[in-house]
Amino acid sequence: MSECVKTGDWVLLYHDEKHRYTVKVEEGRVYHTTHGSVNLTEVVGKRYGETVRTNIGEDLVVSRANLLDRLGSLRRFTQVIYPKDAAYIVVSANIGPGSRVVEAGTGTGFLTAILAWYVRPSGRVYTYEIRKDFYEAALENLKEVGLLPYVEAKNKDIRKGIDESDVDAVVLDMPDPWNVAEEAYNALTHGGILAVFVPTVTQLERVIVAVRKSGFKVIEPVEVNVRKYKPVPGELRPETLGVLHTGYLLTARKL
Ligand SMILES: C[S@@+](CC[C@H](N)C(=O)[O-])C[C@H]1O[C@@H](n2cnc3c(N)ncnc32)[C@H](O)[C@@H]1O
Incomplete structure (x- = not known):
């Protein structure tokens, strides 16, 4: 450097x-x-x-x-994944250099960029976005932060099929991920991991039913909570205001 x-x-x-x-x-x-x-x-x-x-x-x-500084300056046009949830996804889905990861939907490209950062230099993120305007704007964002070389972006409804096979992980942040459970299972390599983010428990329950039905094992729904503290000696206590809820995460394995 x-x-x-x-x-x-x-x-x-x-x-x-x-x-x-x-x-x-x-x-x-x-x-x-x-x-x-x-x-x-x-x-x-x-x-x-x-x-x-x-x-x-x-x-x-x-x-x-650093990466989060850069991502913080991107134009946002959808809700984006919080770093605490992205960090959990990366570790629990075993994503690292060389991983091949399918993702949907691309949205702002915030999570795509984080995944791309970790799969570098030899891995790849295949990201699907149903809306053409979001797909185009996300491409701009990924280019802006220099991570486009590690991404293959598609303007496609992931429910209509995943083009890749033998991938290491499938990561879903979209309204109806339960409709992709079977496609995800088929696209994953043996031992591959599905990671899903949903904002409500109602959605989480539907995901659990769908992944079970598709044959996934080791189904783990979690919530990741981070509480910020005031970094002031003598006044060390949680911040008064903060993000109380982002969503739920679920990981499951193809075994
Ligand atoms: C909450 S946003 C994703 C945000 C993204 N994870 C980020 O951090 O920037 C959800 C996205 O999923 C897209 N989407 C919804 N259904 C989809 C589908 N069937 N296939 C592909 N993308 C879809 C939406 O258009 C939207 O852009």
């Missing part, structure tokens, strides 16, 4: 805990923050850890943007 910022790099410009900015470096572009503007040409060639001064004399530390 280069020690110096290059054109096209994603950087985090850090002022303080409440003010940090993720931006893709383009020469000539002026980036506006609440602490003044930065000509991004001045960021090129900086060593990571150095500062850049805004037009009103405020210093911002130039750091590398």
